[in-house]
Amino acid sequence: MNNSTPNAQQSSPSLLSARRFGPLFLTQFLGAFNDNIFKNALVLLLAFQSGSVLGLDPAIVVQLAAGLFILPFFLFSAMAGQIADKYDKARVVRIVKAVEIFIAALAALGFATAHAELLLAALFLMGLHSTFFGPLKYAILPQHLHEDELVAGNAWVESGTFVAILLGSVLAGLLMAIKPQGAALAGACCVLVALAGYGISRAIPDAPAAAPNLRINLNPFSETLRNIGLARGDRTVFNALLGISWFWFYGAIFLSQFAPYVKVVLGGNELLVTALLSSFIVGIAVGSFLCERLSGKHVELGLVPLGAIGLSLFGIDVWWVSPATPPQFVSVAAFFADSAHWRGLFDLVMIGVSGGLYTVPLYALIQSRAKPAERSRIIAANNILNAAFLVVSALFAGVAMAAGASIPQVFLITALINIVFLLYLCKQVPEFAERLRAWVLRRPSGKTGP
Helix, strand or coil, rough: CCCCCHHHCCCHHHHHCCCCHHHHHHHHHHHHHHHHHHHHHHHHHHHHHCCCECCEEEHHHHHHHHHHHHHHHHHHHHHHHHHHHHHHHHHHHHHHHHHHHHHHHHHHHHHHHHCCCHHHHHHHHHHHHHHHHHHHHHHHHHHCCCCHHHHHHHHHHHHHHHHHHHHHHHHHHHHCCCCCCCCHHHHHHHHHHHHHHHHCCCCCCCCCCCCCCCCCCCCCCHHHHHHHHHHHHHHHHHHHHHHHHHHHHHHHHHHHHHHHHHHHHHHHHHHHHHHHHHHHHHHHHHHHHHHHHHHHEEEECCHHHHHHHHHHHHHHHHHHCCCCCCCCCCCCCHHHHHHHHHHHHHHHHHHHHHHHHHHHHHHHHHHHHHCCCCCCHHHHHHHHHHHHHHHHHHHHHHHHHHCCCHHHHHHHHHHHHHHHHHHHHHHHCCCHHHHHHHHCCCCCCCCCCC
C-alpha cells in the first residue's frame, strides 16, 4: 500500500527530508500559502477601494468573494475525487499545480489593472484549484508513508496548512500596505509562489492509480450523493468525516469573529489580532505534534474525545474571562504585559492544541480505513461536508448575533453545542470513548487500523 518498508520508517522531523513526503508537504504548504496571499489581498482591495463592483457595495462584494471561493467545493469535489482515484496522483498534482500558475497570472493581471471582476474570476478558479488538490494531498499519504508514519504525516500537513494560512494572511496585509504598488506586488508574489509549487511538485514520487478502470461520472449531484454513500458504508469513517466537518464549523466561528472580538471586546487593533491569531495557530501546530507523541505512532482514537473536551472547556472559558464592557484601546505590549489577559491567551492556545489532538487522528483514521480504490472519493466527500458546515457556521453566527448574542456568547453557544456533538459521536462510534478510557488508564492500546 505504500512505497516504504518497515525498515524505512522515519521520525517525524526526518520525514521532511524524505522524498516520499518532503516535496508533497512543501507543495501543499505553498498552495495554502498562495491561497491566503491572494484571498486576503483581494479582500483588502475590495474593502478599501472606492466605488462599487458589479454595481454592489464593497461590503457585499467581500461576502460574494467568500462564496465564490467555496462554490467549487460543492460543484467539483465529486469529480476531483474520481480523478484522484482513477489516475496517478503525483501526475495529477503536477497538472493541478501547473494550472495554478495560469490562475496566479490571471490574478496578477487583475491586481495590476485593479480589475475587480477579473480578480473575482481568479478567486473562483483558485477555489477550483484547491478543490482538486484536497483529495490528492490526503489520499496520497497512505501510498507514500508507512502505516506507523501516518499520524506524523498528518500532523505535518495539518500544522503546515494553518501556519501557511497565517503567513499568507500576514504577508498579504504587509504587501497591500505598500502604496500604491501593493496590489501589483501581491499579484507578482502569487505567480512566484505558484511557480515554486509546481517546481517542487515534480519531485513527488509516483502514486499509481487506485482505480484505473473507474468511469468518470460528470454529473456533480449524483456523484456527490454516491461519494457520500461510499463514506456511509463504514460508520466509523463517515462519523470521522462529520467530526472533521464539525471542527471546521467550530473553527470558522472563532476565526471569522477573531478580528471583531479583539476590536470590540478586548479593545485591541490589527496587530493584536495577528498576535492572538498566531498564538492560536501555534497551538494547533503543538497539538498536532503532541498527538503523534501521545498516540505512540498509531491512530489513537482516544485523543479525539480528549481534544473535543478541550475545545468545549477552553471555548467556554473564553466567554467566562471576556470583559463585560469594552476597555480602552490596548496595545500589543500592554495586552501581554497585563497578567489579567494571560488566562484568555492560554485559552486560545489550548483551543488550538485541542483542535490538533482532535483532527489529526480523524484524518489518519479515514486514510487507514477507507478502501484504497475509494479513498480519494471519500476525502472528496469530506471536502463537500466541510464546505457545507462552513456555510452553516456563517449563517449560525449571523442569526445568533442578529438575535442579540454578543461575540463571547456566540463562542459559548458553539462550545456547548460541541459537547452535544461529542456525545453524539461517542454514541455512534463507541470506540472513541473506549479508546479514551484505555488511554487514560494506560492500557496497551493495540493498533487501530483497517
